[in-house]
Amino acid sequence: MLIRRCAMLYFEAREDVEFDLALLVAGGTGLARTQRCLALAPHLEQPVEIDATAQAWLAQLSPVEWTEVEDGSDTAAQAAPLLQEGLIFRHDAPVTSHAVREASLRESYWHPLAAVMHAFSRWEGVDAVRNMQESQTETAAQMRQTLGPPPAEASTRWAQDGRELPLVQDDGFDELLASRVTCRNFDGSRAVPLELFAKTLQRTFGATGAYRVGEDLVFLKKNVPSGGGLHPTEAYLVVQNVEGLDPGLYHYRGDQHRIDPVAGPVTLNRDWVMDMLGQQHWFADAHVLVVLASRFDRTFWKYRRHAKSYRVVTLEAGHLSQTLYLSATKVGMGAFITAAINEKAIERAFSLDPVTDGVLAVCGFGWRAATMTTTELDPAGVIWNLEDRAG
Ligand SMILES: Cc1cc2nc3c(=O)[nH]c(=O)nc-3n(C[C@H](O)[C@H](O)[C@H](O)COP(=O)(O)O)c2cc1C
Known part of the structure; x- marks a missing residue:
C-alpha cells in the first residue's frame, strides 16, 4: 500500500x-x-x-x-x-x-501553528461557570485566595523621571466611553425595536463603501479597521427579542445591510443558548447574540501561511466588539463579549467549517435590566447607582 x-x-x-x-x-x-x-x-x-x-x-x-x-x-x-x-x-x-x-x-493557507491553536482551543459542552466554581475563582476574593497575588494593575517598570499628563476636558465622547460597561443583566420583558437593532448592526458590521478592483476583488470600507482591509469577520445572529422579527438564527450581510435566516439543525431554545454561552446565564437573556465568525480563507488569501495572519483576524474581532459596545451604549442599550463559548455547538448550528469559518467570540446587546443581579464593573456608578446593587 x-x-x-x-x-x-x-x-x-x-x-x-x-x-x-x-x-x-x-x-x-x-x-x-x-x-x-x-x-x-x-x-x-x-x-x-x-x-x-x-x-x-x-x-x-x-x-x-x-x-x-x-x-x-x-x-x-x-x-x-x-x-x-x-x-x-x-x-x-x-x-x-x-x-x-x-x-x-x-x-488552505493556514500557518500550521495557528491551525493547531485554533483547532484545539474550540470547546464542546464546557460549563465555564461550574469550572470557575470548582477552581475557586468565581469572585474577586476567591481569585486572590486561590491564585495568590497577581502582577500589579499597571506596570511600574519605568516609574521614574516621568511627568503627569493633563487630563482632557470631558465631552460627549468621554461620557459615551464611560457608559460602556459590560452588561450582565438584560431586561427580557421588552423587545428591542427593529430600528435600534438595525442601527447597531449597521454601525458595527455594515459597509460604508466599496472599492472594486476588476471583476472579483472588492474591498469594503467599514467603521472598524481590518488587517489587509479584507474584513473577514461575519456576524451570525441569534435573535431572541426584537420587534417584528421571528426569534431564530440569521446571518447579517454587511455589504447589503440585510439579514437572512439560517436554516440548520437547531431549534432556538434556552438550553441551546446556555450551551453556546458556556452556561453563562447572565448573558442568556440578551435580546441579540452575535457570533463573530471569521472567514479565514479571505485573510489567508493575502497572508498565506503567514505567522501573523491568525493574530490579525482575532484582533479584528476585538475592534468589532468595541464598536458594538459603543454603538449599543450610544442608543441606551448594554452589550457584552465572551470567548468562554462552546464553538462546536455554534459551528453545527450555523454550518460553519472551522477550517474556513472560525467562531472567535460571541457578543450580544439589548436593554439593560433595572436591577443588577449579576455583578458588573461600574465603580464610578455611571450605569448603576450603588443602591440598585442586589448583591
Ligand atoms: C475578549 C474578552 C472576553 C471576555 N469574556 C468574558 C466572559 O467570558 N464572561 C464575562 O462575563 N465577561 C467577559 N468579558 C468581559 C470582561 O469581564 C469585562 O470587559 C471586564 O470585567 C471589564 O469590565 P467592563 O467591560 O465593564 O469595563 C470579556 C471581555 C473580553 C475583552
Missing part, C-alpha cells in the same frame, strides 16, 4: 499530574507524574496519544510523497493504528471525514 502522513502535525510532550494518597503516605509529595506524547493534527477533533516508536516513525514519513509499505510487514502493522486515528492516509483508501478535513487544510 501507499501511505503518507497528514500535512500538519506537531508533537506535544505532556506531563499529567495526579494526586495519589499512597505516595503521600510513603513520604513523598503525593503527586504522581506521567509523561506522554500527543500528536496534534488540526484536522482531528482530539490530540492522539502515541508512543515513542510511532512518533519517530511519523517524523520521518513524508506528508507529500507517497511511501510504499508492504502489506503484512512490520511497518504495515505499525501503520494500522495511525491509519485508524487519521494521522496517516492510504492512497487507495475510501474518502473518510478525516481525509476530507485533512485535504481541506492541506489546500
